[in-house]
Amino acid sequence: MSAPIQLRPDETFLLNVGPQHPATHGVLRVKMQMDGEYIVKAETVLGYVHRMHEKMGENRTYAQYLPNLSRLDYLGALGYTHGHVLAIERAAGIEVPERAEYIRAITVELNRVASHLFWFGAFVMDLGGFSPLMYAIQDREHILDMLEAVTGARLTYCYYRFGGLYNDVDDDFIEAAKRFIPRMRKSLKKYDALVTGNIIFQKRLEDIAPVSAEMCRKYGATGPVARGSGINFDVRKNEPYSVYPEFDFEVPVYHECDSMARYKVRMDEMEQSLRIIEQGLEKLPGGPIMTEKKPKNIKLPVGDFYQAVETARGSFGIRIVSDGDKNAYRLKLRSPTYSNMHLFDEACEGMLIMDALAFMGSLDLVIPEMDR
Amino acid sequence: MGGYFSEIFYGSKSLLIGMGITFREFFKPTVTVQYPYQTLKMTARYRGHIELLADEEGNPKCVACGMCQRACPSGCISLDSVSVDVEVDGKAKKKKVLSKYDLDFTKCSLCGQCVESCNFGAIDFSKEYNLASTRKEDFHFNLLQRLKRSEEKNT
Numbered sequence: 001m002s003a004p005i006q007l008r009p010d011e012t013f014l015l016n017v018g019p020q021h022p023a024t025h026g027v028l029r030v031k032m033q034m035d036g037e038y039i040v041k042a043e044t045v046l047g048y049v050h051r052m053h054e055k056m057g058e059n060r061t062y063a064q065y066l067p068n069l070s071r072l073d074y075l076g077a078l079g080y081t082h083g084h085v086l087a088i089e090r091a092a093g094i095e096v097p098e099r100a101e102y103i104r105a106i107t108v109e110l111n112r113v114a115s116h117l118f119w120f121g122a123f124v125m126d127l128g129g130f131s132p133l134m135y136a137i138q139d140r141e142h143i144l145d146m147l148e149a150v151t152g153a154r155l156t157y158c159y160y161r162f163g164g165l166y167n168d169v170d171d172d173f174i175e176a177a178k179r180f181i182p183r184m185r186k187s188l189k190k191y192d193a194l195v196t197g198n199i200i201f202q203k204r205l206e207d208i209a210p211v212s213a214e215m216c217r218k219y220g221a222t223g224p225v226a227r228g229s230g231i232n233f234d235v236r237k238n239e240p241y242s243v244y245p246e247f248d249f250e251v252p253v254y255h256e257c258d259s260m261a262r263y264k265v266r267m268d269e270m271e272q273s274l275r276i277i278e279q280g281l282e283k284l285p286g287g288p289i290m291t292e293k294k295p296k297n298i299k300l301p302v303g304d305f306y307q308a309v310e311t312a313r314g315s316f317g318i319r320i321v322s323d324g325d326k327n328a329y330r331l332k333l334r335s336p337t338y339s340n341m342h343l344f345d346e347a348c349e350g351m352l353i354m355d356a357l358a359f360m361g362s363l364d365l366v367i368p369e370m371d372r
Numbered sequence: 373m374g375g376y377f378s379e380i381f382y383g384s385k386s387l388l389i390g391m392g393i394t395f396r397e398f399f400k401p402t403v404t405v406q407y408p409y410q411t412l413k414m415t416a417r418y419r420g421h422i423e424l425l426a427d428e429e430g431n432p433k434c435v436a437c438g439m440c441q442r443a444c445p446s447g448c449i450s451l452d453s454v455s456v457d458v459e460v461d462g463k464a465k466k467k468k469v470l471s472k473y474d475l476d477f478t479k480c481s482l483c484g485q486c487v488e489s490c491n492f493g494a495i496d497f498s499k500e501y502n503l504a505s506t507r508k509e510d511f512h513f514n515l516l517q518r519l520k521r522s523e524e525k526n527t
Contacts, residue, residue: 064445067483131394138403151419152497158483166484167417194393199383 012040015353021049023246025122026367030344032353034157038355042348044341046371053372057320057331062088063162065331068158072335073369076115077157078108078147079311085160085239087307087318091300092162100164100289106280107147107159109273113184114143116273116310118366123263124195126361127204132195139187146176163299164290177281181274188270196267204264205260209359210367211347212257218227219346220339223314224269225363228262230255235310246283247276258364266364299326313364326353337363338370375386419482420498422449424473424519432519436470440495442488448479449486470516477503477511 018029021074033041053072057065069084070077082104089096099139117140121133150173151159151166159166186369197199209267217225226233234251252268253259308317314336321330340363348356406410415522422440424432436453452472458465487495505511 060445063485064443066485067445067481071481101514103461131397135397141403149415149417152415152484153482156481158481166488190393194390197386198390199379 004053011035013271019045019059025365028341028365032313032356034353037352038105039353041349041352042345044367045050049368049371051368051372053054053151054331056331057280057328061326062300062328065327066161066179067156067158070158071368072333073115073116073311073313073337073366074155075366076111076312077155078104078111078285079309080160080316081157081160082108082242083307083309083311083316083318086309087305088162088298088300090307091320091322092298093302094295095291096164098243098286099168102280102284103165103289104160104184105243106169106277106284107150109276109280110143110147110177112155112312113270113277114140114147116270117143119266119312120195122189123361123364124201127201128144129195129198129201132191134279135187135190136195139184142176142180142183143357146173146180149173149176155345163267163291163295164288168289172360174281174284176329177277179227181278184270184274188267196264202260203218204355204358205263205362205370206256206258208259208355209224209347209351209362210257211343215343217348219342221343222339223310223312223336223364224265224345225314225340227251227265228362229257233315235308235315241309242309243280244276247279249273249275259359262364263347278358297326299324300328302342308334312335313366313369314340331372335369335372338372341365341370345365383461414499414501418497418499418501419484420500421477421480421482421513422475422486422495423485423498424515425494425496426519426523430523432470432516433492434470435492435494436468437491439489439491443463443489444483445483445485446479446481448476450474450476453480473515475513477513477517478508 012033012035015032015034018034019027029045029046031043053068056068070080072080078347095364102300117136121136124132148154150169151157211227211229213231216229216231230253232251232253237251252265254264302322302324304321306317307317308315316336319332320328321328348359375493396471424434427433436451441451453468454471456469458467
């Protein structure tokens, strides 16, 4: 017979979450030192889906690197490709027709709504509610259908080109997008009543996982995570690029710093994205979608170039160091979730494990994007 | 104490509102497609794997210049050509004829750089998406053979 287990209050145990775990939404591993249900210390382990995207950027020509960017973040791929083409266009001095920029903005915002919708569904599913995921996916499907008709792909779009677009949008797309906006607004109201107003949901998120503005700055968190902590920073407003200065939209900021604030920021952002799409469709100018002189075999001048864009998850930056060759000398991708995730270790100390998993959901992690 | 009861009241109300929304979904039309039995039509711009196109005589339009091969980021296209003597306007000329066009679809990322780089309109995306196999070799496509087969089917 074995001796009865002696429990000691100072005894902690190690809990391994992941790398294959439904709550981590991908192959992220978290080593948690637990005291009962409370986390004493957490350590995130990365690198399970590292694909050397940065190194690939050094071995391929700039045009050949285009498909890689959409493989970073499979939920909001267009934002990342947008950053890449903007960086190259600015460095090489390529003029982009206005129509192309408007279409880029519209498609990026559609993609942002799709990304937030999927996050919304998955987040509520983390907390134990299944039906919102189904409703969110149903709405997202409309966006994917629209984007598929235009770009030819559903997730890993390769739509933008240096100097313009691959294909023009047709009237069907514009009609579908116009129909989608009121539909989405109705759905947002439904989500508000179904999820935001739900007492269980509120109790599980309010005052849970406080992330101070100070901590956001320390780890370089951006996007909805920082805006949920009261930092009014949005690359679209603070360092305007593309045609964003033409649009009238607000940046939702909440000062509660808890998981609920991060949730609300994203829900409000969807409405703001719809506003941008609406204005974009209204203002959409005619004309070409590609520069007259289609650039071939791009060579960047010697120098160091950086371009930041606001993706669904935060500020994505691409830095290209060029030695004047066809491919980059060094290419650095600054991915937003990589910084956002590093909050997790510090913020979840002393937290209950189920709160920590809800907190992880509120960070909106996409693992392939932070592992690159 | 009053806060306690009002919370119970508003809490149950919020749950009932939620249940009402999910209940209403029962009466909405089905949005899913029973896939193997029903299929959706692919959009005109759907990017499947590439396919060689034939000219009027049924020969591949491809002139074996190799632009697609160079444009491909993943190096999944390999082509070869042979020199053939042809008679153009009564003069004997050498002409490059495509002898091999292989696509390694396991590496392809469907970016479409090959189709864009082609100056002769010789390749296009197929609309095929029902591609599943347990063997890697099933995705090494011999596009020249595929073209011949489809031409035979058409005639």
